[in-house]
Amino acid sequence: MIGGLFIYNHKGEVLISRVYRDDIGRNAVDAFRVNVIHARQQVRSPVTNIARTSFFHVKRSNIWLAAVTKQNVNAAMVFEFLYKMCDVMTAYFGKISEENIKNNFVLIYELLDEILDFGYPQNSETGALKTFITQQGIKGQHQTKEEQSQITSQVTGQIGWRREGIKYRRNELFLDVLESVNLLMSPQGQVLSAHVSGRVVMKSYLSGMPECKFGMNDKIVIDKQGKGGTTEDTGKSDLGGGSSGKQSIAIDDCTFHQCVRLSKFDSERSISFIPPDGEYELMRYRTTKDIILPFRVIPLVREVGRTKLEVKVVIKSNFKPSLLAQKIEVRIPTPLNTSGVQVICMKGKAKYKASENAIVWKIKRMAGMKESQISAEIELLPTNDKKKWARPPISMNFEVPFAPSGLKVRYLKVFESKLNYSDHDVIKWVRYIGRSGIYETRC
Amino acid sequence: MPAVSKGDGMRGLAVFISDIRNCKSKEAEIKRINKELANIRSKFKGDKALDGYSKKKYVCKLLFIFLLGHDIDFGHMEAVNLLSSNKYTEKQIGYLFISVLVNSNSELIRLINNAIKNDLSSRNPTFMCLALHCIANVGSREMAEAFASEIPRILVAGDTMDSVKQSAALCLLRLYKTSPDLVLMGEWTSRVVHLLNDQHMGVVTAAISLITCLSQKNPDEFKTCVSLAVSRLSRIVSSASTDLQDYTYYFVPAPWLSCKLLRLLQCYPPPEDGAVKGRLVECLETILNKAQEPPKSKKVQHSNAKNAILFEAISLIIHYDSEPNLLVRACNQLGQFLQHRETNLRYLALESMCTLASSEFSHEAVKTHIETVINALKTERDVSVRQRAADLLYAMCDRSNAKQIVAEMLSYLETADYSIREEMVLKVAILAEKYAVDYSWYVDTILNLIRIAGDYVSEEVWYRVIQIVINRDDVQGYAAKTVFEALQAPACHENMVKVGGYILGEFGNLIAGDPRSSPLVQFNLLHSKFHLCSVPTRALLLSAYIKFINLFPETKATIQEVLRCDSQIRNSDVELQQRAVEYLKLSSIASTDVLATVLEEMPPFPERESSILAKLKKKKGPGTVSVTDLEDSKREGGELNGGGERGPDTAAMASSNASTPSPSADLLGIRSAAPVGAAPASAGSLLVDVFSEAGPAAPSAAVNDDGFLRDLEQPTATCDSLLVEGSGDSDSAPPSEDPAPPLPEADELLNKFVCKNNGVLFENQLLQIGIKSEYRQNLGRMYLFYGNKTSVQFASFTTTVSYPGELQSQLNVQTKPVEPLVEGGAQIQQVLNIECLTDFSDAPLLNIKFRYGGALQNLTLKLPVTINKFFQPTEMTSHDFFQRWKQLSQPQQEAQKIFKANHGMDTEVLKAKLLGLGSALLDDVDPNPENYVCAGVIQTKGQQVGCLLRLEPNSQAQMYRLTLRCSKDSVSKRLCELLAEQF
Numbered sequence A: 001m002i003g004g005l006f007i008y009n010h011k012g013e014v015l016i017s018r019v020y021r022d023d024i025g026r027n028a029v030d031a032f033r034v035n036v037i038h039a040r041q042q043v044r045s046p047v048t049n050i051a052r053t054s055f056f057h058v059k060r061s062n063i064w065l066a067a068v069t070k071q072n073v074n075a076a077m078v079f080e081f082l083y084k085m086c087d088v089m090t091a092y093f094g095k096i097s098e099e100n101i102k103n104n105f106v107l108i109y110e111l112l113d114e115i116l117d118f119g120y121p122q123n124s125e126t127g128a129l130k131t132f133i134t135q136q137g138i139k140g141q142h143q144t145k146e147e148q149s150q151i152t153s154q155v156t157g158q159i160g161w162r163r164e165g166i167k168y169r170r171n172e173l174f175l176d177v178l179e180s181v182n183l184l185m186s187p188q189g190q191v192l193s194a195h196v197s198g199r200v201v202m203k204s205y206l207s208g209m210p211e212c213k214f215g216m217n218d219k220i221v222i223d224k225q226g227k228g229g230t231t232e233d234t235g236k237s238d239l240g241g242g243s244s245g246k247q248s249i250a251i252d253d254c255t256f257h258q259c260v261r262l263s264k265f266d267s268e269r270s271i272s273f274i275p276p277d278g279e280y281e282l283m284r285y286r287t288t289k290d291i292i293l294p295f296r297v298i299p300l301v302r303e304v305g306r307t308k309l310e311v312k313v314v315i316k317s318n319f320k321p322s323l324l325a326q327k328i329e330v331r332i333p334t335p336l337n338t339s340g341v342q343v344i345c346m347k348g349k350a351k352y353k354a355s356e357n358a359i360v361w362k363i364k365r366m367a368g369m370k371e372s373q374i375s376a377e378i379e380l381l382p383t384n385d386k387k388k389w390a391r392p393p394i395s396m397n398f399e400v401p402f403a404p405s406g407l408k409v410r411y412l413k414v415f416e417s418k419l420n421y422s423d424h425d426v427i428k429w430v431r432y433i434g435r436s437g438i439y440e441t442r443c
Numbered sequence B: 001m002p003a004v005s006k007g008d009g010m011r012g013l014a015v016f017i018s019d020i021r022n023c024k025s026k027e028a029e030i031k032r033i034n035k036e037l038a039n040i041r042s043k044f045k046g047d048k049a050l051d052g053y054s055k056k057k058y059v060c061k062l063l064f065i066f067l068l069g070h071d072i073d074f075g076h077m078e079a080v081n082l083l084s085s086n087k088y089t090e091k092q093i094g095y096l097f098i099s100v101l102v103n104s105n106s107e108l109i110r111l112i113n114n115a116i117k118n119d120l121s122s123r124n125p126t127f128m129c130l131a132l133h134c135i136a137n138v139g140s141r142e143m144a145e146a147f148a149s150e151i152p153r154i155l156v157a158g159d160t161m162d163s164v165k166q167s168a169a170l171c172l173l174r175l176y177k178t179s180p181d182l183v184l185m186g187e188w189t190s191r192v193v194h195l196l197n198d199q200h201m202g203v204v205t206a207a208i209s210l211i212t213c214l215s216q217k218n219p220d221e222f223k224t225c226v227s228l229a230v231s232r233l234s235r236i237v238s239s240a241s242t243d244l245q246d247y248t249y250y251f252v253p254a255p256w257l258s259c260k261l262l263r264l265l266q267c268y269p270p271p272e273d274g275a276v277k278g279r280l281v282e283c284l285e286t287i288l289n290k291a292q293e294p295p296k297s298k299k300v301q302h303s304n305a306k307n308a309i310l311f312e313a314i315s316l317i318i319h320y321d322s323e324p325n326l327l328v329r330a331c332n333q334l335g336q337f338l339q340h341r342e343t344n345l346r347y348l349a350l351e352s353m354c355t356l357a358s359s360e361f362s363h364e365a366v367k368t369h370i371e372t373v374i375n376a377l378k379t380e381r382d383v384s385v386r387q388r389a390a391d392l393l394y395a396m397c398d399r400s401n402a403k404q405i406v407a408e409m410l411s412y413l414e415t416a417d418y419s420i421r422e423e424m425v426l427k428v429a430i431l432a433e434k435y436a437v438d439y440s441w442y443v444d445t446i447l448n449l450i451r452i453a454g455d456y457v458s459e460e461v462w463y464r465v466i467q468i469v470i471n472r473d474d475v476q477g478y479a480a481k482t483v484f485e486a487l488q489a490p491a492c493h494e495n496m497v498k499v500g501g502y503i504l505g506e507f508g509n510l511i512a513g514d515p516r517s518s519p520l521v522q523f524n525l526l527h528s529k530f531h532l533c534s535v536p537t538r539a540l541l542l543s544a545y546i547k548f549i550n551l552f553p554e555t556k557a558t559i560q561e562v563l564r565c566d567s568q569i570r571n572s573d574v575e576l577q578q579r580a581v582e583y584l585k586l587s588s589i590a591s592t593d594v595l596a597t598v599l600e601e602m603p604p605f606p607e608r609e610s611s612i613l614a615k616l617k618k619k620k621g622p623g624t625v626s627v628t629d630l631e632d633s634k635r636e637g638g639e640l641n642g643g644g645e646r647g648p649d650t651a652a653m654a655s656s657n658a659s660t661p662s663p664s665a666d667l668l669g670i671r672s673a674a675p676v677g678a679a680p681a682s683a684g685s686l687l688v689d690v691f692s693e694a695g696p697a698a699p700s701a702a703v704n705d706d707g708f709l710r711d712l713e714q715p716t717a718t719c720d721s722l723l724v725e726g727s728g729d730s731d732s733a734p735p736s737e738d739p740a741p742p743l744p745e746a747d748e749l750l751n752k753f754v755c756k757n758n759g760v761l762f763e764n765q766l767l768q769i770g771i772k773s774e775y776r777q778n779l780g781r782m783y784l785f786y787g788n789k790t791s792v793q794f795a796s797f798t799t800t801v802s803y804p805g806e807l808q809s810q811l812n813v814q815t816k817p818v819e820p821l822v823e824g825g826a827q828i829q830q831v832l833n834i835e836c837l838t839d840f841s842d843a844p845l846l847n848i849k850f851r852y853g854g855a856l857q858n859l860t861l862k863l864p865v866t867i868n869k870f871f872q873p874t875e876m877t878s879h880d881f882f883q884r885w886k887q888l889s890q891p892q893q894e895a896q897k898i899f900k901a902n903h904g905m906d907t908e909v910l911k912a913k914l915l916g917l918g919s920a921l922l923d924d925v926d927p928n929p930e931n932y933v934c935a936g937v938i939q940t941k942g943q944q945v946g947c948l949l950r951l952e953p954n955s956q957a958q959m960y961r962l963t964l965r966c967s968k969d970s971v972s973k974r975l976c977e978l979l980a981e982q983f
Helices: A026-037 A075-093 A098-103 A105-115 A126-132 A147-154 A219-228 A264-269 B011-022 B026-045 B052-067 B076-083 B088-101 B106-121 B125-138 B140-147 B150-158 B162-178 B188-197 B201-217 B225-238 B255-265 B274-292 B300-319 B324-337 B343-358 B363-367 B370-379 B383-396 B402-413 B418-434 B439-456 B459-471 B473-487 B494-513 B519-532 B535-552 B553-564 B572-589 B592-598 B610-620 B627-641 B644-654 B686-694 B706-712 B717-723 B746-752 B803-811 B878-889 B907-917 B968-978
Strands: A003-010 A014-019 A045-052 A052-059 A062-071 A172-185 A192-206 A209-214 A254-255 A271-273 A277-289 A295-304 A308-317 A322-334 A339-345 A349-353 A358-367 A372-378 A394-400 A411-414 A427-441 B758-764 B769-776 B779-788 B796-802 B812-813 B827-836 B845-852 B854-863 B871-873 B894-899 B921-922 B931-937 B943-953 B958-964
Touching: A003 A026, A014 A098, A014 A105, A026 A045, A026 A052, A026 A062, A026 B553, A045 B363, A052 A075, A052 B803, A052 B871, A062 A075, A062 A322, A075 A098, A075 A105, A075 A126, A098 A105, A126 A147, A126 A277, A172 A411, A192 B812, A192 B827, A209 B088, A264 A271, A264 B363, A271 A277, A277 A427, A295 A322, A295 A394, A295 A427, A295 B958, A308 A322, A322 A372, A339 A349, A339 B026, A349 A372, A349 B610, A358 A372, A394 B494, A411 B370, B026 B052, B026 B383, B026 B572, B026 B958, B052 B088, B088 B125, B106 B140, B106 B150, B125 B140, B125 B150, B125 B255, B140 B162, B162 B201, B188 B225, B225 B255, B225 B274, B274 B300, B274 B324, B324 B343, B324 B363, B343 B363, B343 B370, B343 B383, B343 B706, B343 B943, B363 B383, B370 B402, B383 B402, B383 B418, B402 B418, B418 B439, B418 B459, B418 B610, B439 B459, B439 B473, B439 B494, B459 B473, B459 B494, B459 B931, B459 B943, B473 B494, B473 B519, B473 B644, B494 B519, B494 B535, B519 B535, B519 B553, B535 B553, B535 B572, B553 B572, B572 B592, B610 B644, B610 B921, B758 B854, B769 B845, B779 B796, B779 B878, B796 B812, B796 B827, B871 B921, B878 B931, B894 B968, B907 B931, B943 B968, B958 B968
Parallel strands: A172 A427
Antiparallel strands: A003 A014, A003 A062, A045 A052, A052 A062, A172 A192, A192 A277, A209 A271, A209 A411, A254 A277, A295 A308, A308 A372, A322 A358, A322 A394, A339 A372, A349 A358, A394 A427, B758 B769, B769 B779, B779 B827, B796 B845, B812 B827, B845 B854, B871 B931, B894 B958, B921 B931, B931 B943, B943 B958
């Protein structure tokens, strides 16, 4: 189990230090600083073993969060906890920065006391935490005994993530499908590897204790229904607007928020749950088949003698013309001995960034089924180094308003038997956002 | 040196460096550097030429980036351009960049060399120095090739500035160190030596470093430097502290130069010229005197400088090792430092004392400090100083203080640092053995050692104690008793169990009389440790058990029970299982006589160099053979060869039959004697074969059954050493005119077998040759066992016997052919029938050829067939003896030799050897009971030669007089030669 948790700033100074077990001493704090933060080498493994002590760390901007243990713990659990911890902190005071941590250190210690107990992770649901760890003074809190006992029963009860007696005038529900698409493509346009990792994020403002049911075009479910011949839901399925005519998708693996009843998913493959209040991540998934690649990059690099390089890059958007991609950025690496660059592009803005050894080409918006082109002349300084330039891949960033995996939300039904509102009274919003992950093309 | 003026300050560089320092993260730093690199690249690429200042600035930035750990692959050209600038700062930066970043890019090197050449030939001393520094800093082979001939010229040129000479000397030194083959000696060498007389002290200091290095390689060419160095030294030493002005360091005149001069002198033997030597001794005395003077300053620099000279002077005194007076003074001076509060001084004093202890002149003087050193060992805080103290104790140890030192080291061992424990243990073991007057003390010490630091006691140490106990009858009982007591401790170290198991197995009978240590008690004690031990120890204990069965038949049932139990007889370890099964069978099938023969007490071990000493040397490693070791071997040699108290051991081991009642050489002679338990046919082994030929064997002859025991004994050192029989004889044997005897030690090997018939004739990494032989009248039979020690097959294995000289007519040897293939690890046997036709003096040669992994191995040995093998003992009375003695009174019939004892003069050993010779040893014949008298008849085919022998030892002078009278003069001569080597 986690023996201690430390938060460092970029210099390696300790901002927060919370030790849960006796086997972690002060010297562990220094060991991490010396061996990881101030380490010479560039690549830092997220798990470091120093003198039989394991350090698990994540970095948020300039802040290092490190969990320390002497035991053989489940590393995935520790990282899940650290991510959760980041979420909780973000939910409480926004961006994780040195300034914010210093300003909120009392709160952070309070949180750490609550979400880790003797090194064992406890309830780290922001919604639940916010009911009893508040940022007001003790005077501002007007909690009666009753309320306090309610909190206790809720936190310790079966449905720890939702309290009773929530009431909204307007029952609303926001559903976001966020995907990031990763690609590695050969210069000839052959896909070497591609996958999409997606998340379904919900924001729910529902009264009472509603029972929800979520449906999507999962291949297994569709096939089963197709065979059974019951197509009761298909009529009102298309809540959002996708781009592909695909009927179903194959999901490689998925994980759910703790509110989802896994037994039901295992037996019927239906996703049913009592949602927490506010924002949460309902599920995560990954697909590798039939991915819609929103952009195609066609590079053309020509070496003219020893001192000149000509680069031409064409990008083609590959989705419905009615959709608009945003925040497009193409990054073309330049050799290390570049001494000057001239760029011509038809659309957007392009610039040579010496500090990053790359030409960065930015386009604000681009509709589907279009193409654009950039050409650059790179002057080189002859060096006595015989090493050939390794030609790193061209990478791309973008945002598109559909799910590249082809996932579609078919329905989301809400049932609340005690209170008087039905599925139809709930206002539902669905949004698809596809972003680029590591989207690279070799040149 | 011209300082960088304000206007030259490179603002851009300063800004860049401060930017880098302000970076918050590694990534930010890399970004900044990338940006700067791109900027410099575009500047260097730019078409318009850069001025010197900007070039210097950018090169500086590149250098800084490189020093931050980033690769720089351009800018070399610009740096080379800077070299041709006339501004000092620009040239300096250019050279700096080249020195740090040069790589063997051929075209650039040519440009650089050109620039350097220009600077060297310029008359500007600053530029010349810069160029020389660059050559020295780069120091590559290309540089050496280009400038190795140029620099000596600059160095000895009359008009060169002093500062340039200094740089040139050091630059040449650097080039000489990297590529000595390119720096050719020439006429400049003699002129370099004369730099020692230079007016400028800096030049002298630089030159002396060069001369010291050069003279180590070519001592003869620089011989003249000795007198120059001495005169220079005496001028410095005798100067007042104010004379040398700039070169006086905290009131000490030219300390660095003095140290270097003293070090240079250490490359040469003491000067032969009396005047020079007198002057040098005077200098050394002055240095020693100065050390006594009260310090002129309290500053640590003052005492450091003074002591540096003093220690260097003491090293020189030790190096010369010829001035007793100086040595003793040095020792006393060091003695004062032993209690100095400076840790470094104490360390150095101890270290120097170690070397002093090896000198015969100062050994006694060193010994007076024993209390201080022991105190240092106990109270010193610094581990390295303690280590030195331990080294010194070891070095100063001799017979007079051995007990005290060993006791102190033992008591220190309990608290010693883990890092030095093993070495300490070895040292204690060696000292205890080397200076053991009383072997019970030795046994006590080693057992204590095992008790205190069992984990650090290496195998060699306990092998050694067992070897010594086995070779010394007088300590066996004591050892058994002590081990028995030591084993009673509830927790024993495993090494203790090993020693205990071995010794009780061998000599448990010596203490069995006491009811407190009755056989059963002994066995139970050993067995109580059995289950806590590792497999090798268990194996050893099993062997001890079977020996118990032999020693104490009453324990047989108990032990058989133990052997029979499943945990032994079905042990998962093959070795243990096999032992248990074999021992069980052996004890139940074999009769007591067979058992007694097989499990005979181990024969004494042959004397060799102490394996512990070898281990200590190995531990220190070849690179660090300290003077202590050298001194060790020196003294070791003295002790071993000169006799000393180890003499008796050696002798005892040389004739391995000393303690056994009937020597194996007598196998034939006592054939007629009462048969002692006829050889049992059940044990149809080789052993029996030999014995049945030889007739009813004596129950002893432990050496004979090594072939058999080899299978029984565990493969530890005991077994190994048994196989590697090698007596201490090392002197040369009778001259032989073999045409091509490839083995120089053949004679020595032959000598070993004069007094015995069985053993290992030869052994190397590949092959081991064992011998068993027996002789009857003029006939003999010899069994040769060729053992393949490797795991690879020997192919086309052939042996031939040849007769050098006229031996052909004197001796007839019939050999049976051997198998041409010897498998790895296998042993083959060859039988030789020998017939003595007439008396002979040479030994037949045995030539062995085989292919090992394709390579032809060819070796020739002497077969140990000597004339004395055909002796028949003759008993006679005193009267008869002297009558015959007088009959053989012709001068040519007598051969006499007076010689120094090689192996000590132990009575039993001598007797055993004489018996081993084959003749009868006659008691009560000579009026002087000290003398030995033997009589025998040598049987040849043609004739019989009567031999009478008289050996008169003189124990005061450690001399022998050996007289032989034979009816044939050649026989007496040959026998005399052979025997003189044996005592």
